[in-house]
Amino acid sequence: MVLEKIQSPADLKGLSAAELHQLTDEVRSVLLTKVSQHGGHNGPNLGVVEMTVALHYVFNSPTDKLIFDVSHQSYIHKMLTGRRQAFTDSQHYDDVSGYTNPKESEHDLFTVGHTSTSLSLASGVAKARDLKKDSYNVVALIGDGSLSGGLAYEGLNAIATAKRNTIVIVNDNEQSIAPNPKGGIYTALHSLRQSKGKTQDNFFKALGYDYYYLEEGNDLDSLIALFQEVKDSDHPVLLHIHTVKGKGFRPAEINREAFHAGGPFSLETGEYSSSAGSRASYSSITTDFIMDKIKQDPTVVALNAGTPMLLFNPEQRRTVGEQFVDVGIAEEQAATMATGLAQNGAKPIWAVYSTFLQRTYDQLSHDMALNNQAGTVLVYLASVYGMNDESHLGFFDIPFLAHIPNFVYLAPTNKEEHLAMLDWAIEQTDHPVAIRVPVGPLKESGEPDTTDYSHLNKNQVTQKGSQVALFGLGNFYSLAEEIAEKLAAEHGIAATLVNPKFITGLDKELLDSLETDHKLVVALEDGILEGGYGQMIASYLGSKNLKVQNYGIAKVYHDRYDTEELLAENGLTAVNIVQQILTALNI
Amino acid sequence: MVLEKIQSPADLKGLSAAELHQLTDEVRSVLLTKVSQHGGHNGPNLGVVEMTVALHYVFNSPTDKLIFDVSHQSYIHKMLTGRRQAFTDSQHYDDVSGYTNPKESEHDLFTVGHTSTSLSLASGVAKARDLKKDSYNVVALIGDGSLSGGLAYEGLNAIATAKRNTIVIVNDNEQSIAPNPKGGIYTALHSLRQSKGKTQDNFFKALGYDYYYLEEGNDLDSLIALFQEVKDSDHPVLLHIHTVKGKGFRPAEINREAFHAGGPFSLETGEYSSSAGSRASYSSITTDFIMDKIKQDPTVVALNAGTPMLLFNPEQRRTVGEQFVDVGIAEEQAATMATGLAQNGAKPIWAVYSTFLQRTYDQLSHDMALNNQAGTVLVYLASVYGMNDESHLGFFDIPFLAHIPNFVYLAPTNKEEHLAMLDWAIEQTDHPVAIRVPVGPLKESGEPDTTDYSHLNKNQVTQKGSQVALFGLGNFYSLAEEIAEKLAAEHGIAATLVNPKFITGLDKELLDSLETDHKLVVALEDGILEGGYGQMIASYLGSKNLKVQNYGIAKVYHDRYDTEELLAENGLTAVNIVQQILTALNI
Structure with missing residues (x-):
């Protein structure tokens, strides 16, 4: 050899x-x-x-x-x-x-x-x-x-x-x-x-x-x-x-698209060992929803920059025809084209991986947000559960996107919320809206979400308690639930549980109200801590009689990490957070 | 007519x-x-x-x-x-x-x-x-x-x-x-x-x-x-x-470069009414310093993207020759070229207006910071005192730049600090470094700055007091000084005064030490509040027995504003902040 x-x-x-x-x-x-x-x-x-x-x-x-x-x-x-x-x-x-x-x-x-x-x-x-x-x-x-x-x-x-x-x-x-x-x-x-x-x-x-x-x-x-x-x-x-x-x-x-990357596969037949299967996922329900919209409304147009399979397979692309545009690997073009589309009365939906969204800060700000055009941006894999090579991390999005004026950035926690937010984002004409597409197995509440998302920054209190309020943003709402359950079952504490839904602003009325019967606010986010969501809460509550604990990921290019290990290193386990809460409450 | x-x-x-x-x-x-x-x-x-x-x-x-x-x-x-x-x-x-x-x-x-x-x-x-x-x-x-x-x-x-x-x-x-x-x-x-x-x-x-x-x-x-x-x-x-x-x-x-924009000027002679004059400014001392570096070291190279006058006039450009590169209006190229230059042992210095720096988030992160290359980025007009058209605002830089891993972002408050930081940034090989070039009249301490900036995130306590600690970042350090003076003169309070110098990290030792004899920490920054510097402090101190007040600008595309009015609307006056401090201290 x-x-x-x-x-x-x-x-x-x-x-x-x-x-x-x-x-x-x-x-x-x-x-x-x-x-x-x-x-x-x-x-x-x-x-x-x-x-x-x-x-x-x-x-x-x-x-x-x-x-x-x-x-x-x-x-x-x-x-x-x-x-x-x-x-x-x-x-x-x-x-x-x-x-x-x-x-x-x-x-x-x-x-x-x-x-x-x-x-x-x-x-x-x-x-x-x-x-x-x-x-x-x-x-x-x-x-x-x-x-x-x-x-x-x-x-x-x-x-x-x-x-x-x-x-x-x-x-x-x-x-x-x-x-x-x-x-x-x-x-x-x-x-x-x-x-x-x-x-x-x-x-x-x-x-x-x-x-x-x-x-x-x-x-x-x-x-x-x-x-x-x-x-x-x-x-x-x-x-x-x-x-x-x-x-x-x-x-x-x-089959050059299928064999761009992937595997394992059979060297004899060229068939992939595990096909994606037909199980519904956040990805598949998003695609189905957009396909329906496209059929109903000729002004709905899906955009993508060189990763069309994120949204549509080749067959689906043929079906949607002119209502889908792949601009090639040119994310800036996608963002600024969306601005032009919205200005002239179309309803653009741009699907993009979080790690590539960061290529368009100026287009998101100077084009889409400054002009306040109602494009919809679907942000995929903005999560520690996303791509884990240091060159493809997707959890820096909140610091760079959430502080752009006029933008509304939403964090759904289940299927019904995600689709309700998506529908609202597409049909409204007041704001550019980004949605952090949930990562992980599909969760269903079984109840239709009838929230009016035009009431910006209105958080959902899913459980009214006292002493400690848990804000579980998007993918980490389930962690907040787990902590609340532990506090109740193991320590007899009925925590307040909040699904913030909005990343780009605070529910000040809710936060103000917590001072009467809470001592501690805990914010959990599936992203880096610095410049993130929880720090806005800490700042807003800085003058009040409430302590604040923020949990997120340290600002580092984590490389090929084990997710559970990374979470543990950053204190993001229910056991640790319960302990920190007890300490803060002097229990 | x-x-x-x-x-x-x-x-x-x-x-x-x-x-x-x-x-x-x-x-x-x-x-x-x-x-x-x-x-x-x-x-x-x-x-x-x-x-x-x-x-x-x-x-x-x-x-x-x-x-x-x-x-x-x-x-x-x-x-x-x-x-x-x-x-x-x-x-x-x-x-x-x-x-x-x-x-x-x-x-x-x-x-x-x-x-x-x-x-x-x-x-x-x-x-x-x-x-x-x-x-x-x-x-x-x-x-x-x-x-x-x-x-x-x-x-x-x-x-x-x-x-x-x-x-x-x-x-x-x-x-x-x-x-x-x-x-x-x-x-x-x-x-x-x-x-x-x-x-x-x-x-x-x-x-x-x-x-x-x-x-x-x-x-x-x-x-x-x-x-x-x-x-x-x-x-x-x-x-x-x-x-x-x-x-x-x-x-x-x-004279097409001089007449790109400017004025007033004489229609008869074509002469500008007020020439810039020869008074030293942060801009001129930066240029002089870089000119000297270039003369001494053939590997120093200044970069710019289509606004060369920011750094060098046409005569100076001829002098520096091959050690200056204007890449045209192509900010991304400047950032990624700087990465390549540093990787291969040159010392790139990229001068850029803050409003245009935002065009390069991915190049700053995925290229320069992920590769941890020691380029120097000089950020001009990152201030409410900069350009005030809504399309040219320069005060969004902290949320988008300061939370990129590996980057060191510095905020000098006077001539000596600025030049010491610039010298350190150019000569070190450990980090990408950005410097927020001060805005406003040149201030001189008269004392050479001998700080070793390789001790990252070490804040300077310029006045040790008690009860309240004032963190005045960069351009707003002078506002912190003014507040400290008022507190002393009018209310007999000896505040602690801090020049943070580092935007990209906190002096945790200092912050921890404040708990013993302070009740309140006040952070002032010349930029938007959300995702900014002060919110990191609020988050860090969220569990401690210290209240925090953050002052910055609301997240809005402010258009052709009057600077003093904008500051007043955002509570950024010494009188207001003193009042808020007194309220927080129950005085």
Whole structure:
């Protein structure tokens, strides 16, 4: 096995052509074995097997700098840079993250998980090299899916402006996570592929690039020749390389969206081991509700930025037709387009993961909120129970979203509330509204929620007690319930239990009323503590005769954490909080 | 006077060619008279006099939708849409804002002050039109300076993708606020101008646009003919129109950067009435310090996104040469490039207005902070004393920046602290650091600041007292001093006075120690209250025997406010706070 001899990229240099080809076969096989057992990013890595081997054969990492966009396509790179065991030995599968990570290797320059950053990062790395009067290659690898992001364009401009060595590799596999939108940059890439790089209006040449096209982007020898040709260039070059997403695994080549990421799956049949099943979830009820709205009202339009499966599968996308827009990986466009849609009388609903919502602070504020346009933003996986890689955390949303004026941010705790809030958000025209889609198993109250949500900041007191009032926000309402039950059962304390529902403002009347027969207010939130919901309560009550305890997550990039451990470390267990309450009440 | 007859754009329709030409002369004259007396955006509006008259002659606003980017070039539009008096009558100069504003007129679709948003907004407006099966023109006007922003590119892609009527006007005056960077999109525009739109690699055609070039963009008849040609187009068109910034006022045509905005100035000599003078300010000492650093250390590099005058005048830019990078209006690029620079051993210093910093939340978090790279961010005008148009507010920074992990955000209160913090920030390699550049007259302590800022979150107790502790953050430290003086002089109370210096964390040791001989902690911050600094203190002290009062600004888009009035409305006067303290202390 050739791969066994590769401890670092230096070990590739002496390989024969035959050995290099054998190496590509081996790493593809290793990749498929691991991902089929463990899950991960399939298609993106299968498509860059040859490219990665060629890069490490031609360039000299870490002297030459390789910078990966999104970096979920760095598995082969990891295999070739001293981390082989994390792919060949199932006991070590979790030794590496799914993204580049400088803590793992000097060959990884950045921790990256969001798209469209590699070119701007490379522009800085190259500029630092030039200031230090060093000379080596700076190579940025970006996929066509990531090219739709505005930051990628800013980076393209910056590199073109700089005039020194930078090698931009556009890995064009004709696909984002889902199929790319038609038009704009995708028209430009399509024309270039169709013409084998010779189209009249070349987008990259227009920006000043020395442009190279390679049709056979999974051909190792061609890749090596191309990289050798541009290595040590004294000016920016752009290599447009056409690859096949999922290359070498037929099911992944055919069903490219399903095989973007996921698993485990069968190597023989290409079937995923555990299909999502038909059980209702917060996700499925949201989709069903929006589908109904779309059928009833031609002005309802669902928006998404490059992750359409969050809302609709391909079949559903065909059904909703023009009432769904996938803008590509361009979250800012989604937010500002929603503003324009609402201004002109449509009812936009933008579905977005919390971790990517943070790319649009200015669009949420200066566009949607300043103009007070009634768009609906569905915030997914804003929770410690969401994605747990440090590059994809979703629990910073309250500090950055909840303090934007005019925005109404809602935290439902069950199915009925969620759908009532969603209906209200879509139909009202007074405010931009965001909804923190609950995370976890679907809960049903069984009672229709008839709340009028236009009465802003009205909290629901679900249990009237005394001494201690528990504010359980959204996903943590159930924790508040558990604490209330413990206090009652174990200590005879009848706590007041509150479902705040509104994140963007306080129920001051309720808070004022607590002073008469309560000593303590406890606020629980499924997010970071600082700048969060509970701190508003603590501030408001700062002058009153009430003590306040806030519970949330410490402001840290927690990485691949165990959720229960993280919660315990942050004191977020019923047992601990009951104890803290007893202490505060001097019991 | 023709202008006198124009109550709305409908009144243009019956004008003869001669009258239209006379109108352009009149509005230019009116514009110059007002701006020379009152100040405002000179060059941008002078350049679009003919274009605006032609737009309103050919299109039918408000049925046809005109959407202005940045919208500081909307003065002529305002004159022609019922707001003439705000330009012709000096008593009414302040009746209108400097930007489009739906509260003023149905001809203004959006409140806009940040760049690069018009295309995305237009894509939404046009999509809503199509969903409603209406038909009219949607026209988006964007300057070449705004084209460098990633959102503009995302909007270009979206419009090209949509396939229905949208008319994009690129107003190319060969200049951003300052000269545009070379390369990238500016290479593309330059080639198009040089070839009169016929260059081989046409950036806009590559994206799929039906492209038109007009060389004489200040020629009224040509503009009318072009607009008539594309009106009611059934597909997206892009009009690349070459105009002269400052057209018709020689000093503004020559000195385009100085005449981007400002005034009053002399119409005869083109000289500004009040030159900035040579008095030292926080701005000038920052620039001097960075100039010195640059001379001493070739790895120090200053960054800016389209507002280079914030840091360096044109002469200074020539002096610092390659150690200054203006990335164009592309704040995200500045932040992520800084990350790359720091990773590769350079010392980046990014100067940015607070209102524009909010465009980079994800770059500050996912790029700079997650990678923990030691870039320095200088945050200008983060204060109620900064820009006071609702589209340019700078006092939302603490909620969105201070709660990002790893970041150190500092609030200096005088010259010596500011320079000591700046020096530390540049030379250390442990954290990304932002500094809230003080606003207001330069204050000097006269004592060198020898603080070791690597001791994070160590507050400075400047006066040790009892009963009440005053935390005066940054610009509001002087207010805390004033309160302390009043408490002492008028009520015999010796307050503890604290200069927190650190925004991103609390001095827990100090806070813990206050419980022994204090009853009240008061926190003052020059920013919005919610999600701010004081709320962290309130939360931390929520369980202790200390009351807390937080003072800051209410979470509202305050518009063209009087600063002292705004402060008074928010209780931020020494008299009020002293009274509140006395009440809390039961005195």
